[in-house]
Amino acid sequence: MSGKLYVVATPIGNLSDITGRALEVLKSVDIIACEDTRVTSKILARYEIKKELISCHQHSNEAKVQKILNALKSGKNIALVSDAGTPGLSDPGNQLIGSVSNFGIEMVIIPGPSALAAAISACHFSVQQFVFYGFLPQKKGRQTKLKEIANEKKAVIIYESVYRIKKLLDELLEFCGDSEVCICRELTKLHETTYRGKISEIKNQITEKGEFVVIIKGKDGK
Numbered sequence: 001m002s003g004k005l006y007v008v009a010t011p012i013g014n015l016s017d018i019t020g021r022a023l024e025v026l027k028s029v030d031i032i033a034c035e036d037t038r039v040t041s042k043i044l045a046r047y048e049i050k051k052e053l054i055s056c057h058q059h060s061n062e063a064k065v066q067k068i069l070n071a072l073k074s075g076k077n078i079a080l081v082s083d084a085g086t087p088g089l090s091d092p093g094n095q096l097i098g099s100v101s102n103f104g105i106e107m108v109i110i111p112g113p114s115a116l117a118a119a120i121s122a123c124h125f126s127v128q129q130f131v132f133y134g135f136l137p138q139k140k141g142r143q144t145k146l147k148e149i150a151n152e153k154k155a156v157i158i159y160e161s162v163y164r165i166k167k168l169l170d171e172l173l174e175f176c177g178d179s180e181v182c183i184c185r186e187l188t189k190l191h192e193t194t195y196r197g198k199i200s201e202i203k204n205q206i207t208e209k210g211e212f213v214v215i216i217k218g219k220d221g222k
Contacts, residue, residue: 003030003077005100009086009112013188015046019112023047030076033068033096039083056080056096065099072105079110086114089134115187116157119213123182124196127215130155136168150175155218162209169203172216180217186210 006025011017026032026049033056034040040053054068072078080087080096088094100107120127131154136145149156149172160168172179176199183195183202191210195202 001075002103002105003072003075004106004108005072005097006077006079006108006110007087007097008079008081008110009114010040010043010081010084011188012084012113012115012118013186013192015043017113017188018043018047019110022110022112023049025079025108025110026051026081028077029079031068031071031078033078033080035081035083040081065096068096069099069103069105072100073103084113084115086112089114089116089132113188115159115184115211115213118187119157119182119184119215122184122194123215125155125180125182125217127155127157129218130157130215132157135159135161138164142171146171146175149216153218153220156216158214158216160212160214162211165206165212165214166203168214169199169206172214173199173203176216182215184213184215187213 006029008022008025010022026044026047029051031052031054032040033054035056037053037055044051054064056064056068068078088097097107116132131152133145133149133156136142136158158168178198178200180197181199181202183206185193185195185206185208191208193208195205
């Protein structure tokens with residue numbers, strides 16, 4: 001009988017945000033497949049959990065995915081986690097999830113923290129409908145995506161890293177005009193900050209590093 005794949009959401013910053021159900025699953029499974037074993041080890045150490053870890057990231061080859069599939073087929077229960085948040089959102093979890101679904105192996109979703117949902121909660125304008133772009137391409141295809149965003153009527157949500165946030169805001173100002181935005185930095189962490197207003201008002205306020213979620217108000221106001 002095959003084991004189960006548990007898709008487990010983990011904290012996006014504050015380690016106390018993990019759910020009780022997620023901890024129960026991480027303690028009970030045989031193996032944890034993770035984006036970066038070093039990141040996951042910190043969470044496990046906090047809660048005194050010792051498990052076999054297998055890396056499963058965007059550069060994992062077919063042999064690595066097959067190893068996980070074989071373990072599931074042999075009856076092992078495996079938890080899939082990303083470095084932060086819910087697997088499947090701007091991380092490589094879909095590769096394994098797609099393979100598992102093709103073989104009819106049972107999956108159990110353990111919901112929890114999500115930077116996307118947290119940022120929407122902090123937004124000062126309504127986000128009833130949105131388009132999620134995740135991280136934009138660094139080079140090839142970036143301008144195409146920016147043009148799409150400029151024409152989008154719904155709110156747009158983008159993830160951005162510390163190294164490109166100023167560049168992104170300059171690009172958004174160029175392609176989208178001086179749009180209304182909500183920008184969340186370092187969500188759930190000690191120095192969490194939320195910026196609200198026009199791009200021109202905010203872009204010079206951001207002086208500190210961090211991980212960012214950018215919400216751009218849709219042209220239809222939703």
